[in-house]
Amino acid sequence: MASSENLTLRLEGRITAHTATSIWGSALDTLASYPDRAIVIDASRLEYIDTVGVAMLFDLGRQRRPAGASVVFQALPPNLASLLHRYDPAEFAIPIPARRHVGVFEHVGRSAVAQLRLIRELLGFLSLCGRALMRAVTHPATVAWTDVLDVATEVGAHAVPVVLLMGFLMGVIIAFEVGLVARQFGAIIFVVDGVGKAMLRELGALMTAIVLAGRTGAAFAAQIATQRVNEELNAISTFGLDPIEFLVLPRLLAAIFVVPLLAVLADVVGLFGGALVMASTFNVGYLQFYSQLLKAVTAQDFVLGIVKAAVFGLTVAAIGCHRGFRTGAGPASVGLSATGAVVASIVMVVVIDGFFAVITS
């Protein structure tokens, strides 16, 4: 709609986020097509305009044009006119500040420092746990044994089915894999030695610890992290209670007592699984398996497995609680704490297992 000098753009109806795209684009095209003409934007038939529409009007009004070819608004409702007037085009010409980019080396450096800090914190936390455990030994009456029993039920009794399944399958797999090789050398009877040593010394405790890390370590981290996010930990502290004694000690004690018991279960069903495979596939009877087992394994092997299980239990529970305590703010941090607890627990369990292997060799 062009008069001899002015060009009039008439806005009609509703201009909203959903309808603005084409209007905005074609209005800008019109402005670009007539760089030397004064443009009047007539809003007299405008019914409704939302925030995106206001942004469009502002964008049309701020276009750089030569003198005499300016963009003028006509019949703009007074509230809109005053709103548009409040925006300064110069401020929107400044680019949005980008968030600082972190380079590869900086990233590696930061991660390394964070890991070192984490290890230092963990050591500090472990020393606090150690002190709490010592106090529990010297003053057993101060321990909330009902809490310990509650946690033990959750950590121990509820984990029995999965530990039984894992232990049994471990026995079956070892017997089968080793048996196939040993048969070629006529040494099938020594598979019993392998199954016995592996289950009692290593796998009973290790598999139980891995199940524990996934089930319990993550749960401890998430529970304590949620309590931290909800400021329950602060509430405990302001009552003059020690969060370590109140929340961590029952979990540590429960894990130390219950994980060895779970490991014994894993040992027994693992040996049974091995015996089942030997009897069904390699013609080694149950009685033969039993007598060979008594020759192969010692009480030392069994005790070593039990001690390891207790240490693994302590490790997983302590790391779970520690990750819970050092959680950040916000809901995402609870999930991160739980994941971090599982990963760190499994790594630490394997590292400690390595130490045991070196010490007992």
Next chain:
Amino acid sequence: MDRPPNTRPPQAVVSVRNLRMGYGTRVLLEDASFDVYPGEIVVILGGSGSGKSSLMKNLIGLHPPLAGDVLIRGVSLVRARAEEKAALQRQLGVMYQSGALFGSLTVLENIRFPLDRFTDLSREQKNLAARMLLQTLEMKQTESLMPGELSGGMLKRVAIARAMALGCDILLLDEPSAGLDPVTAANLDLTLLSLRKNLAVTLIVVTHELESIFAIADRAIMLDPISRAIIADDKPTTLRDRSTDARVHQFFNRQPDEQRATEVR
């Protein structure tokens, strides 16, 4: 809101019809009806546990009422099918009590989020609209901050900006001034009034901050948990000065229970 007598009221933007609200067998509100007209600022108030936030969940379709209906510009939100319901919900801008900003996005990205999802605007256009909204809410130069870096008042203003980004002219705000200092809260009240003035936004605000109610509300709707009903629906000053209902009078004049007061004194 005052209307000249003998003129037909405009179509209500939000209507509540014979609403029964609650969870399972626990009923919080029985047979409640009211209308909210364009450009009004209506405050929903009541003591703790009276169901203010639950009513808001009913109004925005997050929780279905036990009976009755909620209409958005005459269209039922309760009976709408999933797609219609989503379209109706997009007409409503909602600010949740905690702000509910997406923690992994910057302030600008949070406001741009609905524009990214539902419009074909170019990136520059969306950025411009989002930055202008931020400026409308007096939040200059915060575009690149993360929600975790914002104060309580800033968080709420960004949440309002995000609620408005898609051009919603019906805004529902859950306790906007809760947890804010008096100056920030008063500034937020001014921001809400300017949104109504400049952008003709209709506001439904859940709050029990008396000062804020007197500053912004055209109408106050008061819920009562014991009678499970709306016990007042009028101008806040009228309710304060002329209400004959003891509960309403007590609330608007911020009076404690008389017996307790005598005991303590």
